[in-house]
Amino acid sequence: MDRISSVGSPRIGLVQFPGSNCDADCIDAFKRLFGIELLLLWHQEEALPPIDGLILPGGFSYGDYLRGGALASCSKIMPAIKAFAGKGGSILGICNGFQILTESHLLPGILLRNAQQNFVCKNVDLAVAPGNSGYHSRLQGRVYRVPIAHGEGRYHIDQDTLKKMEDRGQILFQYADDSGLPNESANPNGSQSQIAGVLSENGRILGMMPHPERASDPLLGSEDGRAILGAFLATVL
Amino acid sequence: MQKELLQQYEKLKTLKRAGFLAEEADSFQPLLKKHKINKDEYKTLRSIVERAPTLAELGVFSAMWSEHCSYKSSKIHLRKLPTTGPQVVVGPGENAGVVRLSGKLCAAFKMESHNHPSYIEPYQGAATGVGGILRDVFCMGARPVANLNSLRFGQRKHPRTHYLFANVVKGVGDYGNCVGIPTVAGSVSFDKTYDGNILVNAMTVGLIHEDRIFKGYASGLHNLVVYVGSATGRDGIHGASMASDSFSTQASGERSTVQVGDPFAEKLLLEATLEVLERELVVGLQDMGAAGLTSSSFEMADRAGNGLYLNLDYVPSRAAHMSAYELLLSESQERMLMCVEPSKWSDLQACLKRWELPFAIIGLVTDSGRMQIVKDNILEVDVPVAPLAESAPRYERPYVLPKPAPQEDRRLRDLLKSMPPIEVLAAVLFEDGDKQRIYRQYDHHIGSKTVLGPEQQGAGLLWLRSEWAEPNEAAYLGLAVATACNERYCAQNPALGAAHAVLHCYRSIAATGAEALAVTDCLNFGNPEDPIVMGQFVASIDGIGEACRELNTPVVSGNVSLYNQTDQVSIAPTPMIGMVGKHKDVRHALPAVATKPGPLYLLRPRKQTHSLGASLVSKVLLGEAGTEGIPAIHWQSEREAAAYLQRQAERGDLLAARDVGAGGILTALVKMVLHLENFGLSAHLAEGLSLEEASLAYFGECSATYILQAKPGTDLSKELVASDLLELVPIGSVHTGPALQVDGHELSHLRLQQSAAASLSI
């Protein structure tokens, strides 16, 4: 997909669903880290304005009263988002945004209730799994410390699809120990293969449970989100 | 719609009235009793209504005059609290208190209890408690940025404790997480005084522009009264009087419909309310809290000195055939009452629709000075507004002031003489369990402001980055928040204990490098009709008042929760304190845990004393408070210690600071590295002392004492506090590697962490 405008900063949209609550954090992070003003898109719009990339923020859309993201995945704006994805558009879904992406089948798998049954809020270390996507090549070679805060983050997928995803390099992030080894004892929610973030086949849609937008300043505990959000921006440049 | 309501209003006089209660009937006295209206109160009621009331009217009076809504037992004493100061923008009386942080940037905050509902249904009780306090803050126009919660449960081995704990924590977490407000600090303890009556106190802090503080009135003749939010069900009817009810274990099976919290609806209500206020679409707005539609409509009308006409047929309801009584008194959650000028109605409507909130016009502002409420063409309520509020009962209940008389208590000292300190330490450290069980379930990062959260173990600290602050302060301005109350101290000595609660918050705020600004409280006490309990209450107010005057932290909001008792046994006085402070530069924020190696110091009074009375070690080893006294307070020392911390933090010389509280110096010291795998410490606190003396120095509790960690290479002792009162003593250092040594005792991490794991099962 061509960029909307080749000069100036990219046009990035952010969808607000009823119950989205990490929208302000995303807006703030993009402004401070990259000087980018996100375009706010209301869930009831049926068409997207011209954009280069799209963010689905975290929160509890519709209270997550069915499964996380299930009700939002059928909101009015979704067909336009699917069309954007179909054209190879770049999308970043964070936490609830990830759930919305799996629920609307833009990403494989499902996010089930955490294995230990409780909501969990903490910093995790993320390792970058093998793969050749733009994200992989930008992010490989180090560990990222990023907060998580969710009750339904246990990634599940059937074995065959998992194998295919691994072969195609669709796994991006895995929960790891601080040395960067994916590790069951570092797995906060029982995710299959410690999966914390996955990509679409074309490598342009990323869904992840951790919140890179919150790791936006050393004063907040980590600035590792900058690299991750930067890798997303790189996919639209 | 306005026209239609006006027409209805014109014809009001022709309507049939609901039946007046038959005062001679046998059922009448029991009915009054059920509504907790006593003889004198009924006399007043009658003189206001000028006839016998209808059932709905009786319900209205009962709710408005309940302890919960009217503060009838506490008001005369609350007046003694200091409430003013240059930082105070809005003092007590509004939905929340407001203090100025910098420039036009203010913090609105309040704390509230939800004790009884949480005991009956812990998950929903705790959740709706959080919802209620959030609404109090955002209906002033403030955007909530932090939640805190203070929890008190029965002993860990009490059969109900695990269930209550697990569900209260889940309820607090699920609600705050879903609305998207970080829970950045709190407190918890387990004590047998709460076996039959737990405490769930929730606090919210919001940010607001000084010129945009909203105090809503139902003003403007014929303006529309609009109901916004979830439909009304038969939830928590009598909630307001239940909150003032005491428990008996027998009655715990008999319940009205539980209130269910809907955090998703709350989030929509929050966004819609802030938008409505920002765009100035309404003249009045009030959340429907305790006593629901009744208290919100009366408050709104009373503040404007107006009357209201309401037609309950328009109230969205969830259950069939709800009576006027039920509609007026239901405590269904997530609802607001708004008052709008007809010209703004279409904008308001569009805004509410966008947020997918149900709404309905239910009435009009009138100049009658009366509350006139109709349902099914029957006039159900017709009472004057102002007298009802003005004549609310006030009680000067008899009280007996406590007279603490501490005495030496050898039992604990003898025990300490015979026990290895390391064993005592393990027991003390984990008495309240590992607090991760709580705060892991609370989102404490959302909002991207949390510089210090529960992982840093002290007060919460938010980085505000607000353009409303003074330009030279705006970039790194911080808001510090804390809550505390040591119920053991309060049981022993209510006045001094309450002062300690204020001090505890003050110290943990000072330990971040911030300056304390103001206080909110939540006064949890037993039955005020018991002169001893009332005496505890009065003494506590004195203690809080003294502390707040001495520390220059006025009380700007608060809440009173009485009748916390089971089977006639009242809880220990628990005046929970919440405090906010201002941090000038969050780049110099001090956590209460070590993050790097560096030298350690003890900042303490030159004449330090260690007290064992009502100490944590006494609770753990003796199973009771003992008879010795609790630490005395020396205000000047406290102020100097806090000022010293702020100064040193600002200079950038410090890495961490922790106030010494329950459990004494050794406990505080070990907690600074306990959760870190990569750091240990070596320190000397009581070398050369006898075991009894050493244990006293380790676990005795004290005042004006902090543990500081300096940046490596900084020698703090060079700039020793130039004070006659305080001294700074080097005690060792934090180093890399797990070894943990104090006075030659090896306190291996492993051992301690095992006890941490064991404490998981409450």
Next chain:
Amino acid sequence: MKFEVVVELKEEVLDTQGRAIQQTLQRLGHEPLSAVKVSKRFVLDIAGEDEALASALVKTVASAHLANPVAETFTFRRL
């Protein structure tokens, strides 16, 4: 022996989940969907042969742990 326990909110208690699901799905065009109630269902496997004993156990477990009597009711049956 398998038993099914169904735990439902009492009639008068607000079903926040059901309401949100119903409203959203109706807005999506499923107009005839006039109400949704959400409940929990447990399938319990009880070791042993004695049905009366097993059924008593199910009842105990359901009333003491699976359902919260303040807000919920339960029914159970053998599968």
Next chain:
Amino acid sequence: MKFEVVVELKEEVLDTQGRAIQQTLQRLGHEPLSAVKVSKRFVLDIAGEDEALASALVKTVASAHLANPVAETFTFRRL
């Protein structure tokens, strides 16, 4: 017309909630309780008289929304 929809985790998906409940209850002394499976139950109210139509709607709603085929299966019946 009322329908019941039951949404269950597929056999191969670990039911962590069921396992947690089973373990806790067994620890509390309910030894014969050898397995617990948790599922969701929805009661849908469909306006109209035509059962075939209603039943088709229930099926659509269940398969598109109430159950996620990646991990769940559903059954439904008229009540």
